[in-house]
Every structure is written in structure tokens, then in C-alpha cells.
Amino acid sequence: MPHKHNDIKHGVDPELIRRYLAGELDDKAMHLLEKQALDDPFLAEALDGLAAYAPDQQTNLEDLNNRLEQRVARKQMRKLPVYYRWTAAAIVLLLAGIGVIKMWQLPEKHEMAKVIVPQDTTAPAAIMNESGQASANLTDKKPGIGASDVPKPLSATPPAEPVMAKKKAMLQSDTTTQGWYANIQGEPAAPAKDMEVAKEVEAAPSVLSGKVAGVNISRQPTAPAPALAPARTRMLRGRVISENDNSGMPGATVAVIGTSKGAITDKDGNFAVSVDSTEKVQLSVNAVGFMSKKLAIGNEENNLNIAIAQQNNSLNEVTVVGYGVQKKSVVTSAQATITSKDIHRQEMQEMDSEKSRRKKAAYQVPSPGEGFESYEKYIAKNVRYPSSAQNITGKVRVAFTVKADGRLENFRVLRKLQPDCDTEAIRVIKEGPAWIPASDGKSTRVQVDVPFAP
Amino acid sequence: MAFLHHNIMKDADDAALMQEYKRSGKLDYLAALYQRYMNLVYGVCLRFFDEEASKDAVMQIFEELIVKLKQHEVQNFKSWLHVLTRNYCLMRLRSLKNREGREISLDGLPVMENDSFVHHENGMSVEAHLQDMEKCLETLPEEQKRSVDLFYLKEKSYREVADMTGYDMNKVKSYIQNGKRNLKICMEQQHASQA
DSSP: OHHHHHHOTTOOOHHHHHHHHHTOSOHHHHHHHHHHHHHOHHHHHHHHHHHTSOSOOHHHHHHHHHHHHHHHHHHHHTTOHHHHHHHHHHHHHHHHHHHHHHHHHHHHHHHHHHHHHHHHHSOOEEEEEETTOOOOEEEOSSTTOOGGGOSSOOSSSOTTOHHHHHOEEEEEEOTTOOOOEEEEEOOTTOHHHHHHHHHHHHTOHHHHTTOOOOOEEOSSOOOOOGGGSOOOEEEEEEEEEETTTOOBOTTOEEEETTSSOEEEOOTTSEEEEEEESSSOEEEEEEOTTBOOEEEEEOTTOOSEEEEEOBOTTOSOOOEEEOSSOEEEOOOOOSSOOOSSTTEEEOOOSOOOSHHHHHHHHTOOOOEETTHHHHHHHHHHHHOOOOGGGTTOOEEEEEEEEEOTTSOEEEEEEEEOSOHHHHHHHHHHHHTSOOEEOOTTSSOEEEEEEEEEOO | OHHHHHHHHHHSOHHHHHHHHHHHOOHHHHHHHHHHHHHHHHHHHHTTSOHHHHHHHHHHHHHHHHHHHHHSOOSOHHHHHHHHHHHHHHHHHHHHHHHHOOOOOOTTSOOOOTHHHHSTTSSOOTGGGTGGGHHHHHHSOHHHHHHHIIIIISOOOHHHHHHHHOOOHHHHHHHHHHHHHHHHHHHHHHHHHHO
């Protein structure tokens, strides 16, 4: 019988499965498919999975078929390496060509760039050129005034002439006349005249002292080159605090989203990070055990107070899952709390050598002679509630050393309740049953809680 | 030529298509092969993910297939694909879980019956020996006996068996599965004692 199924080359018809799941098959056909599924775990599992969804998966399957076809087609596209190589070669040549041209142009641009900077700041001299006359005149009396603003042009042409207002050329230089920058503004209708002007300027070496380089013809008003504007940053300061008690959060990370900048808060939660002063910035604040927080900071804001909320159950329990089998091991806290809530023991030695680590495998902490349960009972029975305690309820945590020979010493009260209760707690332990020392034969510190209730 | 190809893709058995793919490296063959089982792969994925994620998984499994089929010597493509699918889904589930830190129950997933892979094609079928196993049938627990009897001997569907016995549909499934396995064990023991 399984042979029959193996001979089916095309898996199982999706339509058959759909009808089966929709309950459209008769019992005979259902039986056949079910029997097939029993011999074919693949089919059985697929049926299980499909059963949880709508029976009609036609659209999804069609979508899958399309995606598969696209995937195959993509691969075939790659099988045209000849074209790719030619294209690649052409692109490389093109890039190389552009590179060479750029290299040629580069020195001129440098010259221009030098001049543009003082244009905004140091009020260079301006040369007016009007009505296509190309009579370049140098003026250094009117610093910082653009061509269109000049009320009294120094050329011979009357200023009222309409052509004049439309045709302006501005030539500026810095005071040291290292280079020249000519900006010719004009109406779109007269580009040819613009060119003329440019030529004229070039042809005026007597005025420009032979330093004409990089004549720039532009239809836009000159704008300072963005690359030359100094990158403006500012220090954004603030403090990260916990939402619960408004205390500073040390060690929280503050990152500026979209950049590689960031900071870590100091012990009081303060931080400072340099940010772009021109724009809004996005900060992301993270701290262990707290919810991360994202916020937008306007470029005016500073000295922020960022409160972050504590994250509950941020540490999940560790769950180990195998194939098909599930196992769960809950990892307890770092301090081993060994028995009931009242008894804590703390091990004080360092376990650093390999030898002691091996010992630790079978290591037994000190324990009361009759076990912890009867020890608890002993304490409960023998603690005398001091009359001075005034109905206080609570517990006293006592730490002491169990010596290698089982003697107890170095009593200290870790959690105080009331002076008489504290001494009573120590007394009860001192007079109590003997302790079995730790299995490694070393003196070990132990903590015991002694409850008091009137 | 194209027509010829088409024919090969449609009628060739899995092994031939696998061979052809390994030889030529052409994805057409692999895609034709994969298409046969895509609905099953998709169905298995649906056990782990929702519809959209399952579709993505199906495509990812195809990507794995492209690589892995070249590396491994595969005898039975269908079974191998099933294992590959399961493994992919479980791996994916784990990595998802690591990221989200939440628990996804694997309780509902049946433990794989690996023996069915081994015995899948050796022709040693349970049904062929049912006659000899009437005795064994008697040793089964009542529910398994009734379910197996109705399903295999009376050829009823799960639905009918559930109706006739009053058992829950899912129970019926597991009765039949377990009954079948018990019968096989019983049968093998008999063989051993006869031999």
C-alpha cells in the first residue's frame, strides 16, 4: 500500500486537500486520504497545519507559485554575463572619463571657492557692468552691496535706461586680489549677452591685474557654497532620571539616532552629547532594567530631564526547549536561598581555583544538626519576645561564622529590629543546636532570620 | 525542445528531476520538483507561523534547497524535504523566540515517528498483514481496537469513526496511530518468535 503512494509523483493535489478540509469529500475518499496521511507523516503534518486555517488556500498557493516562478526567472537573468560585462566595462570607461574631466576642472574651482567666502562677510569691492557695454568699473566704496542694490552706478550710462536694470554683472574680489569672481545676472532672454559680458570681463586684464581665473556665469543669485559653511554643532546636556523616584540613572546610554554620536550618563545621570544645532535631533535613551525611550529634541532645547520608566519582568525565565520535548528550568537568584524563607546562608569564600570548583559540585553549606526544618521549629519555640519590644513584629537577620569544628562565632546583626530583639536573636542561635560545618571543612558565613511576633 | 522540457518536468519522478538539477544546476528542475510538494511544505509551515510568514518560509526553504540539495545525497526527496521543512521551521521559531523572549509552546507538536521514515518504502505494510494480526488486535485497548477495526477493516473515515464510536475526532486520530504502532510491534514480536 505505501508503494502506491510513493508512486504518486506529484505530491497530493491541493484541490483534494481543500475539499477534504472543507468537508466536501465523501467518506470513502476521506478515508483514502486519511490512510495516506497515516503512511505519510509529511502529508499528515501538512493537513494538521492547514486544518487550523480556512480550507481555501488557493490564493496563497497561487501567490507562492508566482513567487517561485519569479525566483527562477531571476536566476536566469543572471545567466547573461556577456551583457553584464560589456555594461560594466562601459560604465568603468565612462566613470574614468568623467573623472579625468573633473580633474581638469578642479583647479579653477578652487580659485573660485576662495573668493566666494569673503563675499558674504568682508564686503568685497564690486565692479558694475551695465547694458552690455562691458565697461568694468572697480568700486571699493560700497562694501557689501550687490549689483541690484547700487543706487548710483558708476558707469556713464544713465541709470534710468530700462535695459540697464536687467543687465547687470557683478565682479567681486577680495582685498588681496588673489582671484576674481564674476557673477553675471540677467534675464533668461539674453544668454548670449551674458556670454559676451563674461568675455568682456576676461578681456579686461588691465583692470583685473591679470588675475582673471574662474569666470563663473550664473543665473541665480550667489549663495554661499554649503560645503564651506562650518558644521554647526552644540552640546546638548541633560539628565536621565528614573520615573519612580526621580533619582539620576548612572550608566544609561544616550544615542543620537541617525548618527554615531552618543553618550553614557555619569553617576548622577548627567550626560552631554554634541548634536547638530540647526536641526531637530532624535535621542534614544536606554538603561538596563528600564524601558528604552525615544524623543525628539528641538534645536532650542537644552538641559533636558529625561525620565524613564522601570521595566517589569525584563528578565524572562530561561526556558530550554528540545525537539518535541519541553523542559523548563527556572534559574534562581544569585544568592542561593536554600530552604524556607527564614533561613539564608551566604558563602563567603572565593571559589577560584579549579580544585575548589570541583569541590563545589558536591559542596554542602553548613547546616544545623537536625536539619533546617527542626531548626526553624527550635527557633520558633525558644525565642522569647522581649517585653520592651512594644508589639513590634518582624525579623532579625543574624550573620555568623560556622567554624570548621562546628563552633559558631562572629555574630553580627545584619537587619536590626529592636535592641532587645537583636540580642535575643543572637542568644537563641548561640544556645541552639550544634551546626555541621561546610563540606569543604572551611569556616563559612551563614545568615539566619529570627522572626519576632508578640 | 521547450515542449520536451515541459514533459520531463511533469512526468519525471523525483529522483530524475533531482539528478537533472544536480547535473545542470538549473533552477527550473528544482522548481518543478518543489512545486509538487509546495502545498505540503506550506501546510507544515502553517503549524508554526501564520499565513504570510508561512509563505515567506516556503520561499526560504526553497533557497535552502538550492544549496543543500547539491551537498547532500538524497534518496527519498519527499521525506527529506519534510525533515528539512520541520528543521527550518524549528530553527526559525527558536531565533524568533530568542529575539522576542516569549515562549511558544511546542507541546502541541507530535513527537516525530521516525520509524515511519525507515519503513516507509520497504513494502512491509501493516495492512498486508492484518489478517495475521487479528490476534494482535485482540490485545489492544478497547478504544484502539474499535478505532483501528473501523478504520482499516471497515474502511471508515475519521469522521465516521468518531460518529459511530462517540469518541472525539482528535482522540480517534491518536487511537488509530497508536493502535497501528502497537500492532506493528506485536506483529514483529510474532515474527521473531516464529523465526
